[in-house]
Amino acid sequence: MERTILFLMSDTGGGHRASAQAIEEAVHHLYPQRYTIIIEDMWKNHTPWPFNRMPDLYGWITGPGLPLWRVLWSMSAYAYVQNILFILIFSFLVRSGANYLGMVRPDLIVSVHPMMNHLGMAWLRAAGLNVPFITIVTDMVTFHPSWICPEVTRCIVPTDQARDRALKFGMPPEKVVVCGQPVGLKFIAPNRDKSAIRQQLGLLTDRYTIMVMGGGEGFGKIYKVARQIAQQAPQAQLIIVAGRNRSLKHKLEAATWEIPTHIYGFVDNMPDLMRASDVLVTKAGPGTISEAFITGLPPVLLGYIPGQETGNVAYVQEHEAGVYARKPLDVAHLICDWMTPGNPTLQHMSQNAARLARPQASLQIANELCQLVG
Ligand code: UDP
Numbered sequence: 001m002e003r004t005i006l007f008l009m010s011d012t013g014g015g016h017r018a019s020a021q022a023i024e025e026a027v028h029h030l031y032p033q034r035y036t037i038i039i040e041d042m043w044k045n046h047t048p049w050p051f052n053r054m055p056d057l058y059g060w061i062t063g064p065g066l067p068l069w070r071v072l073w074s075m076s077a078y079a080y081v082q083n084i085l086f087i088l089i090f091s092f093l094v095r096s097g098a099n100y101l102g103m104v105r106p107d108l109i110v111s112v113h114p115m116m117n118h119l120g121m122a123w124l125r126a127a128g129l130n131v132p133f134i135t136i137v138t139d140m141v142t143f144h145p146s147w148i149c150p151e152v153t154r155c156i157v158p159t160d161q162a163r164d165r166a167l168k169f170g171m172p173p174e175k176v177v178v179c180g181q182p183v184g185l186k187f188i189a190p191n192r193d194k195s196a197i198r199q200q201l202g203l204l205t206d207r208y209t210i211m212v213m214g215g216g217e218g219f220g221k222i223y224k225v226a227r228q229i230a231q232q233a234p235q236a237q238l239i240i241v242a243g244r245n246r247s248l249k250h251k252l253e254a255a256t257w258e259i260p261t262h263i264y265g266f267v268d269n270m271p272d273l274m275r276a277s278d279v280l281v282t283k284a285g286p287g288t289i290s291e292a293f294i295t296g297l298p299p300v301l302l303g304y305i306p307g308q309e310t311g312n313v314a315y316v317q318e319h320e321a322g323v324y325a326r327k328p329l330d331v332a333h334l335i336c337d338w339m340t341p342g343n344p345t346l347q348h349m350s351q352n353a354a355r356l357a358r359p360q361a362s363l364q365i366a367n368e369l370c371q372l373v374g
Contacts, residue, residue, distance in 0.1 A: 180358025
């Protein structure tokens with residue numbers, strides 16, 4: 001009989017769904033047609049109003065509302081505040097989610113979201129199910145403590161630093177496995193010749209190629225930094241990925257560019273675009289950083305979401321696999337410096353980035369899951 005794996009998540013940012021899909025792909029790759037996989041936005045579809053509208057606020061609160069996010073994140077990271085919040089809200093949230101779990105009757109439950117661990121276990125108990133529950137932490141280093149619910153069967157984390165943090169918040173050591181950040185299998189393909197990929201993408205083959213992006217939502221100072229690079233780096237060409245940010249894409253398309261510039265909306269050929277590039281300018285999203293490592297592309301981090309992405313900046317810098325630069329003009333100057341003939345920095349960073357890569361993470365995680373569910 002086909003077994004069912006249920007992923008609990010919420011679409012706050014693009015990364016949680018992308019992680020679940022990467023693992024889904026890996027499970028089907030390893031064991032074709034053995035498992036039914038359901039990826040469910042539990043917060044939106046199985047909590048009552050007004051809770052079900054909260055994910056809609058995420059874009060605002062991690063954009064213009066960032067100072068408020070910083071306060072909420074730090075306050076809720078205190079264990080006693082978290083416990084009070086859980087006591088206050090869980091009674092409203094348990095019934096609908098438990099009904100859904102009772103209807104699906106999964107053989108394995110997987111959380112890829114910080115809000116789905118304590119709540120997920122409450123749903124599991126209320127539904128009267130006795131199946132394994134796995135947490136897959138999708139933030140690289142400074143994840144929110146709500147990811148850690150010691151009662152889960154297993155907790156998979158992306159880095160050794162995340163493992164230390166999981167132990168600090170009470171996860172028994174034997175339950176923690178370090179696998180890396182789950183990314184799509186298309187990133188596993190061996191790195192092809194850069195010129196060939198550039199040619200295929202319609203880029204000039206002999207120019208330094210700088211890629212600018214801001215997560216799935218095209219977040220951050222993309223326009224400003226791209227304009228600075230175009231003005232300061234006449235020897236380069238630009239790839240700009242606006243993601244789902246349509247107004248940004250229109251604004252980029254309306255500008256006059258001093259250097260060859262290729263503007264995209266949401267793309268599904270990220271491995272090729274990264275492999276065609278020499279430098280990546282991005283916000284500190286864990287998915288993007290992990291993909292950049294696999295393609296040996298050092299990230300210049302232009303911004304980060306305080307809290308869950310704060311540690312990513314330190315992680316990249318400590319390993320000399322990229323840098324943090326907040327001002328668009330500084331980013332442009334830095335990249336120009338790296339492109340100076342004889343400057344070894346870019347190659348050094350690129351080698352360090354490649355050393356941190358974990359291209360097998362999704363397959364390794366899929367294997368862990370399948371071993372548990374049988
Ligand atoms: N991404 C993509 N196409 C785009 C823009 C982004 O496939 O046009 C992917 C990117 O490769 C990464 C994810 O979206 O896998 C973004 O995840 P990240 O954790 O970096 O940031 P988030 O969007 O979750 O804040």
